[in-house]
Amino acid sequence: MKPSHHSSLEHLFHATKWSWQGLKAAWQHEQSFRIEVVASFGIIPLAFYLGETPVECVLLLTTWMLVLVVELLNSGIEATIDRISTEHHELSERAKDLGSAAVFLCNIMWISTWFLILVS
Numbered sequence: 001m002k003p004s005h006h007s008s009l010e011h012l013f014h015a016t017k018w019s020w021q022g023l024k025a026a027w028q029h030e031q032s033f034r035i036e037v038v039a040s041f042g043i044i045p046l047a048f049y050l051g052e053t054p055v056e057c058v059l060l061l062t063t064w065m066l067v068l069v070v071e072l073l074n075s076g077i078e079a080t081i082d083r084i085s086t087e088h089h090e091l092s093e094r095a096k097d098l099g100s101a102a103v104f105l106c107n108i109m110w111i112s113t114w115f116l117i118l119v120s
Contacts, residue, residue, distance in 0.1 A: 022072070030075045032103075036068055056117050063110035070106045074099035 006014065026033040043064050051057030077099040081092045 026072055026075055029079075030071070033068070033071050033075060036071055040064070040068070050114075050118060059113055060117060063106075063113040067103065067106045067110055070102050074103050 027037065044061065047060035047064065048057055051060050078096055081095055085092065
């Protein structure tokens, strides 16, 4: 990789462009991500409506956004493994399962957080 001679503003522009490319790729290739983004259209406004304090709103929003972030990381792990080889290998399976487990734990966290805030 060549050293970058971009100014900070140019770097920010390129980083933003690459981030949008990543979001576009996730939307095009990852069904779970698409489902979560569509769910966000209901979940995000609901968080603002149900959160009685700014802290509650932040907790409701952050736990949901963490699901999206970890889903993107999991998709990156899966794409990397599939790029290396589509043959079954114990370590590849383990890496994919670990990524899936991270998404699962994030889902438990956001559901638990929402439940505890809403019943208190």
